[in-house]
Amino acid sequence: MARRSIGIVLNGVTGRMGYRQHLVRSILAIRDQGGLTTADGTVLWPEPILVGRSEVKLRAIAERHGLTEWSTDLGEALARPGVEVYFDTQITGARAAAVRTAIEAGKHVYTEKPLAEDVEEALELARLADEAGIRHGVVQDKLFLPGLLKLKRLVDGGFFGRILSVRGEFGYWVFEGDWQEAQRPSWNYRVEDGGGIIADMFCHWRYVLDNVIAPVRSVQALGAIHIPERVDENGKPYAATADDAAYGIFELEGGVIAQVNSSWTTRVFRDELVEFQVDGTEGSAVAGLRRCRVQHRSMTPKPVWNPDLPATEDFRAQWQEVPDNTEFDNGFKTQWELFLRHVADDGAFPWDFYAGARGVQLAELGLRSWKEGRRIEVPELAK
Ligand SMILES: NC(=O)c1ccc[n+]([C@@H]2O[C@H](COP(=O)([O-])OP(=O)(O)OC[C@H]3O[C@@H](n4cnc5c(N)ncnc54)[C@H](O)[C@@H]3O)[C@@H](O)[C@H]2O)c1
Numbered sequence: 450m451a452r453r454s455i456g457i458v459l460n461g462v463t464g465r466m467g468y469r470q471h472l473v474r475s476i477l478a479i480r481d482q483g484g485l486t487t488a489d490g491t492v493l494w495p496e497p498i499l500v501g502r503s504e505v506k507l508r509a510i511a512e513r514h515g516l517t518e519w520s521t522d523l524g525e526a527l528a529r530p531g532v533e534v535y536f537d538t539q540i541t542g543a544r545a546a547a548v549r550t551a552i553e554a555g556k557h558v559y560t561e562k563p564l565a566e567d568v569e570e571a572l573e574l575a576r577l578a579d580e581a582g583i584r585h586g587v588v589q590d591k592l593f594l595p596g597l598l599k600l601k602r603l604v605d606g607g608f609f610g611r612i613l614s615v616r617g618e619f620g621y622w623v624f625e626g627d628w629q630e631a632q633r634p635s636w637n638y639r640v641e642d643g644g645g646i647i648a649d650m651f652c653h654w655r656y657v658l659d660n661v662i663a664p665v666r667s668v669q670a671l672g673a674i675h676i677p678e679r680v681d682e683n684g685k686p687y688a689a690t691a692d693d694a695a696y697g698i699f700e701l702e703g704g705v706i707a708q709v710n711s712s713w714t715t716r717v718f719r720d721e722l723v724e725f726q727v728d729g730t731e732g733s734a735v736a737g738l739r740r741c742r743v744q745h746r747s748m749t750p751k752p753v754w755n756p757d758l759p760a761t762e763d764f765r766a767q768w769q770e771v772p773d774n775t776e777f778d779n780g781f782k783t784q785w786e787l788f789l790r791h792v793a794d795d796g797a798f799p800w801d802f803y804a805g806a807r808g809v810q811l812a813e814l815g816l817r818s819w820k821e822g823r824r825i826e827v828p829e830l831a832k
Contacts (some may be wrong), residue, residue, distance in 0.1 A: 452714060460535070475779065498515060499518065513547075545566065563652045591656070592656060592780070596625055597661060600661055601661045611732030617724070620723075639689070646693055654709050666827055668827055693713045721739065723737060
């Protein structure tokens with residue numbers, strides 16, 4: 450069987466996402482399974498080249514995983530023989546410049562979201578990538594979560610009848626960093642470093658709503674900086690200049706109304722860190738990261754409002770679990786496999802820079818809606 454090595458420059462691999470989800474759970478997991486077999490029998494074999502700012506950290510990661518290639522110089526790494534793909538998982542503010550460098554070097558580019566800090570820059574990257582004739586893609590991991598795959602299956606199977614509304618709850622308490630260490634990096638709370646929950650999460654909500662329910666046509670958002678001061682990784686207090694919660698209403702094609710709360714300042718009273726309830730004329734579903742439960746029209750109870758009596762029904766027990774019916778792999782890995790196949794001419798990859806730009810567009814319009822205090826139409830992006 451022919452084996453084709455694909456050199457992949459992974460930039461930002463010392464970070465949370467870069468290390469855990471992309472290097473360990475995706476690239477190394479693909480190697481552990483013996484590579485990726487394409488339709489013609491060729492085995493694709495990813496060869497990671499770790500890139501970052503700290504040689505000490507890169508060397509430690511490489512040694513831990515038996516890897517030999519790393520660099521603190523992006524240009525030099527891209528020029529190494531065998532490199533075909535550039536992957537970016539740096540902080541958001543550092544992304545566009547590095548992606549440009551990779552496009553100029555003629556590499557295929559796959560990147561974490563958001564693609565850029567504003568839609569103009571995102572579209573410019575898409576245009577440059579097309580002109581250079583490279584393959585491009587943006588991480589849209591939530592589409593590959595078991596819970597959302599089961600939800601999509603219900604939509605495709607016509608379970609809901611006419612979909613009326615979607616209610617999404619995302620969030621958890623991110624510690625301020627004073628008496629307990631924060632579990633997210635401090636740049637997330639500084640707008641000057643590309644932080645903010647609208648910039649972070651609205652690109653996810655864009656592809657989730659567009660792909661699973663219906664295309665987003667308008668946005669109305671209210672952001673908030675609930676915790677104005679936090680303490681950083683070095684124990685130093687800093688002003689939190691970026692939104693740590695966002696309350697959004699989105700109108701979708703066909704009149705569906707989606708409300709999504711995104712918050713790093715809420716305590717979880719849910720089964721999963723994100724949950725979407727979809728209500729339709731024929732039935733409803735609640736989907737999380739892994740689970741999806743349904744209640745069909747025929748199984749819907751008839752509650753009667755009476756605050757004088759304690760609730761007599763266990764409403765949660767009236768829902769049914771949607772079976773997996775298949776094995777779900779890690780979502781980041783699944784999308785990596787699709788991108789590598791795409792690079793090797795072994796399949797389509799619809800989650801390109803234009804899809805990434807649509808995510809950036811929703812974040813940008815969400816921020817504008819908050820600032821101007823009004824509902825804003827989401828126009829089609831010209832390719
Ligand atoms: N798809 C998802 O679900 C998901 C989840 C979290 C984060 N992300 C995205 O992944 C990217 C990385 O996020 P993270 O949470 O891993 O962040 P992180 O702070 O843990 O890692 C950031 C990486 O960027 C590097 N970096 C480059 N320039 C830097 C600078 N000037 N200051 C600080 N670090 C710099 C760091 O060395 C580190 O390797 C972001 O763009 C974020 O939006 C995606």
